Amino acid sequence: xxxxxxxxxxxxxxxxxxxxxxxxxxxxxxxxxxxxxxxxxxxxxxxxxxxxxxxxxxxxxxxxxxxxxxxxxxxxxxxxxxxxxxxxxxxxxxxxxxxxxxxxxxxxxxxxxxxxxxxxxxxxxxxxxxxxxxxxxxxxxxxxxxxxxxxxxxxxxxxxxxxxxxxxxxxxxxxxxxxxxxxxxxxxxxxxxxxxxxxxxxxxxxxxxxxxxxxxxxxxxxxxxxxxxxxxxxxxxxxxxxxxxxxxxxxxxxxxxxxxxxxxxxxxxxxxxxxxxxxxxxxxxxxxxxxxxxxxxxxxxxxxxxxxxxxxxxxxxxxxxxxxxxxxxxxxxxxxxxxxxxxxxxxxxxxxxxxxxxxxxxxxxx
Numbered sequence: 001x002x003x004x005x006x007x008x009x010x011x012x013x014x015x016x017x018x019x020x021x022x023x024x025x026x027x028x029x030x031x032x033x034x035x036x037x038x039x040x041x042x043x044x045x046x047x048x049x050x051x052x053x054x055x056x057x058x059x060x061x062x063x064x065x066x067x068x069x070x071x072x073x074x075x076x077x078x079x080x081x082x083x084x085x086x087x088x089x090x091x092x093x094x095x096x097x098x099x100x101x102x103x104x105x106x107x108x109x110x111x112x113x114x115x116x117x118x119x120x121x122x123x124x125x126x127x128x129x130x131x132x133x134x135x136x137x138x139x140x141x142x143x144x145x146x147x148x149x150x151x152x153x154x155x156x157x158x159x160x161x162x163x164x165x166x167x168x169x170x171x172x173x174x175x176x177x178x179x180x181x182x183x184x185x186x187x188x189x190x191x192x193x194x195x196x197x198x199x200x201x202x203x204x205x206x207x208x209x210x211x212x213x214x215x216x217x218x219x220x221x222x223x224x225x226x227x228x229x230x231x232x233x234x235x236x237x238x239x240x241x242x243x244x245x246x247x248x249x250x251x252x253x254x255x256x257x258x259x260x261x262x263x264x265x266x267x268x269x270x271x272x273x274x275x276x277x278x279x280x281x282x283x284x285x286x287x288x289x290x291x292x293x294x295x296x297x298x299x300x301x302x303x304x305x306x307x308x309x310x311x312x313x314x315x316x317x318x319x320x321x322x323x324x325x326x327x328x329x330x331x332x333x334x335x336x337x338x339x340x341x342x343x344x345x346x347x348x349x350x351x352x353x354x355x356x357x358x359x360x361x362x363x364x365x366x
Contacts, residue, residue, distance in 0.1 A: 035257040037250045041201060041208040045189030046252070051170075051202025053100045055225050057081065058162055060091050061102065065116070065155035068123035069137070069146045078116035082106075107165040107317065112158055119154035122146055132341040138298040145299045151340025153306035160281075160310020163226055167203040168274065169317035174200040175267045176319075183255060193255050200270075201248045204228055212241030227277070234281040238365070243273045271319045278318070279363040282311040286336070286356050290349040301344050305336070312336045328358045 061081035067073060080088040084101035087093075103109055122135045126146050130136035135148050147153055174196050181193035190198070205228030212231065216223035224231060224241075231241035251266030285308030288294055289301040312332050315324055335343070335351045343352055359365060 032257055032259045035253055035259070037253040039209075039249070041210075041249060041252070043194070043198075043252050043256070045194070046198045046201075047190070047195070048198040048202025050098075050100050051199050052205070053095055053098050054102055054105065054166065055203070055205045056092055057084065057089065057095055057100070057102050058159070058166070059225060060089055060095075062155060062159040063091075064088075065119050065158055068119050068155065069126055069144065071123065071126075073120050073123045075113070075116040075120040078120065079113060082109075082112065082116070102162070102166060105166050105170055106162060107169055112162065112165070115154045115158050115161075118148060119146075119158070122148055122154065132339070138302055140297050140299050143297070143299040145303050147302050147306075147340075151298075151302045151305065151344075152309060153303060156303065156306035157310050157313075160307050161313045163230075163310065164278070164314025164317050167205070167227055168278065168314050171200045171203045171274065172271055172317060172319055175271060178255075178267060179260065179264060183258065191255075194252070197248075197252050197255055201252070204231075204244065204248070206231070206241075206245060210241070210245050212236075212239070212245065227274075230277060230281055234284050235277045238273070238276055238280055240273055240277040240280070244270055244277075247273070271321075275315075275318050275322060275324075276363050276365075278311055278314045279324075279359050280365055282308055282315075282332070283356060283359040283363075283365050285311060286352050286359070289344055290352050290356075295344075298344075302340055305340050305343065309336045323362050325362075328362065331355070332358060 061078065064073065064081060065078060077088065080086045082101070083103045084096065084098070087096040089095040106112060123146070125134075125136045128134075128136035130138050130147050130149075130151075132151075133149050136146070138145050138147055138151075145153055146155075178193055178196050178200075181191070181196050183191045183193035185191060205225040207222040207224065210224065210228070215232075223229075231244065235241060247266040247269040251263050251270070254260070254262035254266065285304045288304035294300045294304070315322075315329050315332065318324060332355055335355045338351060343349070346352075
């Protein structure tokens with residue numbers, strides 16, 4: 001069912017008058033004709049192929065790094081995935097000739113290439129049991145993880161870190177630029193503003209008919225990926241999927257109607273909720289190691305902390321109006337950057353509990 005959206009001319013006139021002093025604001029008509037907000041992202045001309053290609057590339061890179069648990073890998077091969085060189089992609093071979101790559105959109109790229117080197121080095125020790133100060137595997141029952149000398153899984157640092165340094169960062173920055181984009185000149189059926197909005201949507205990693213109430217099977221070819229998957233995995237309690245997807249729909253419809261006040265409202269909603277999703281994931285992965293059922297289970301504790309390491313790094317790219325202060329961001333970074341053996345053996349998990357409280361208080365989580 002489509003939703004019809006209507007704004008009165010009196011309200012718009014007053015709102016525009018209040019914004020008249022800002023030269024960068026788009027000029028909004030006094031009367032916005034009624035327009036419909038669809039329930040799927042099937043807008044005419046919408047194209048975000050490059051965004052979805054990068055999502056697929058990241059997944060295949062992550063898969064390769066994960067094979068280090070049972071095989072020796074190389075940083076050269078990892079860099080081929082990162083730079084789209086030497087035809088590395090096999091799951092979707094069309095990516096090789098796409099002209100798209102991860103490296104040119106990833107902030108702090110040298111951090112990730114360094115992770116590739118570390119994961120490759122650790123892969124040569126995948127038959128050795130890890131100890132504090134020495135890389136290798138940790139195991140309990142059938143659960144086995146390849147970790148560094150401090151307990152970090154570098155493949156998780158890449159996977160979750162890139163979700164921030166590429167996908168979250170790009171979406172935030174693109175949405176910031178949308179209000180100043182051209183929404184008059186039409187090229188190939190869309191304006192620059194519409195194309196920017198579509199590109200940002202693509203980084204969310206959800207299908208056009210995304211249903212936040214549906215449980216998607218891993219075998220579903222159009223299932224949510226990366227951030228799209230975490231909308232349900234860690235964002236269900238804050239309704240992240242419903243709120244972010246609906247805001248993308250409403251904002252795109254508003255661009256078509258030149259309803260710029262609504263466009264800005266949706267930008268604010270998307271950025272705030274996406275950041276809260278980062279926090280919800282970070283909270284989950286700093287809490288799991290402190291749960292009584294996890295104590296003594298190194299694969300579970302180190303895996304959670306490794307995911308937390310990646311998600312906390314996402315905060316570097318948070319919106320300018322973020323609720324997270326720099327002082328608290330630095331505390332979170334310092335905590336998750338601590339030797340994992342130290343964190344899990346600290347009396348009462350003091351540092352991790354402090355991190356949990358920062359996330360709960362800042363983002364209204366529990």
